[in-house]
Amino acid sequence: MSERLQRRSFLAGLWAALSAMFGANMTAAAANxxxxxxxxxxxxxxxxxxxxxxxxxxxxxxxxxxxxxxxxxxxxxxxxxxxxxxxxxxxxxxxxxxxxxxxxxxxxxxxxxxxxxxxxxxAPISAPLYDGSRPMIERVRAFAEKTELAEVAAPRLPAGAAAEAAFQQLERRLYVQLPAPLRQLLGEADIKIDDSYFLAPQDLGTVSELLLKGWDYTRSGGPTALDTLLPETILARYDRSVAVFIEVGDGLGALAWDPAGVSLHEPANTWGDKGNPGARPATPNEGVWYWLHQEHIDEPELLLDEEYQPKSAEAALTNVFQRFALSQAxxxxxxxxxxxxxxxxxxxxxxxxxxxxxxxxxxxxxxxxxxxx
Structure with a gap:
């Protein structure tokens, strides 16, 4: 049996067991x-x-x-x-x-x-992620414990170092204030989903730094030069954005946060949804979250709600588990x-x-x- 079939068989059995044990309570909790x-x-x-x-x-x-x-x-x-x-x-x-x-x-x-x-x-599998009465880190831990679709361990920090010090150093360097749900998630856990993972606090940096140091792009000159591959607006976005989650699969991808947010009618770059009106600015200073990938490095995919405004930090971080963990079930x-x-x-x-x-x-x-x- 292939690894994918084994995983699907396991998940089907898991769902059946959880439905019998917890289904009624979880459905009621979700409804409330x-x-x-x-x-x-x-x-x-x-x-x-x-x-x-x-x-x-x-x-x-x-x-x-x-x-x-x-x-x-x-x-x-x-x-x-x-x-x-x-x-x-x-x-x-x-x-x-x-x-x-x-x-x-x-x-x-x-x-x-x-x-x-x-x-x-x-719902018996996913409900912990949507429990708005609990802090996000507790939701993620409960989801991982119940499903084994994600690995949650103690945060990876250098000996004697603190997550808060790493966050403050990055904020001073980039002149930003990181979203509180991100600080909580990365400061309290090391989280992996298969081969993909959230970055440790001390490893956070801009998307451009990630592309140059870890993905073998160059700033200028040659076929992998960012100033050749990217429009000026996208390069500027990557220069100020913070990369937080690394996708390892068919090529490399990442989830990132741009503190500058969106401009009116900016293309969302989502697959499908032709004829959409584009992005709409929302709450000032909350920025916009997006996915990027090597296969379409010049078209970051904005995470927008049904009003085409930037999703909240909690919704964007939850999308990681939707896209990479719950998709398996x-x-x-x-x-x-x-x-x-x-x-x-x-x-x-x-x-x-x-x-x-x-x-x-x-x-x-x-x-x-x-x-x-």
Missing amino acids: QPPQKAEGREGRAGIHPWLGDGEQVTADVVLDGKVVAQLNDTATLPGLKKLPALVFDLPPGLKRLQLRGSLRDAEGRAGSFSKTWTVRDM AYPETEDELVIDTAHPRNLLQLSFDGPKKPRLWFRSYDYHYSLY
Whole structure:
């Protein structure tokens, strides 16, 4: 059995055990959490149709035999969108979700469809990460202990050194004030997810320093010169941004924080979501978080909420665990299974079609390429 299949088998067994032991309590706890700013509400889902230009889908949304909403959407641009075409509540203990309706193509030809999925809720695994009553470091520790999808150890610091001294030194050097959730997370733990990891306090620096010292780029001259590869605005962003998490996989990537924030209508550079209005400035001095990767080094992917404003520090740091840890447990086991997560503030359910009568609905909130929520 391959390593990936072994991991998926382990996670499926883990989910079943946790559902039996903790499912009811965790679902109730998730439902009682207060709404999180700019992250939607708990126990809700959005359907995001992926249609061709001019195609129209109309469908009833049926939850455990009860019609709760109707989807009616016509695509003006192809691809997945950040904003859902329909939002509806996910009731506790949901067992089945059915879509029944029709798909009309750009020429007016229509075909009807009806499909039912068996629902699997990831809340027993994910709920600790969304427990707003606990400090973030405690949420991460609880999540790691329950799932083993992340490793949390004592912080890596030189003998006799303190995390606070490293933070203050960096802040003086860069003339910034690091976000409090970041200070807490890095100051109290060394965190790894597979081969990827958060940087230790003494190893923090700018993105440009990371690219030059660790990723073999040069400042100028040659095919890997930053001043050749990057627009001036992106190079300036990398010069002032703090890199905090290193992705080790198909090439190198990182999560970083830019204290300067965004400019109005700045491209988000997220995969899909064509025709979006671009970024909107939010709270002054809170900056913007983003992902960068070697494969598209000149297009950092901004982490924006559904109003296209920068996500909070807690939401951005949580995205690390969504993108690299929870994504490992979010695969459906069969074509007729729909994974959801009632602990997540908003479930991104992509609706696409393999044919007029063959709808496909799948959970993408934890997909590596879709940081839309």
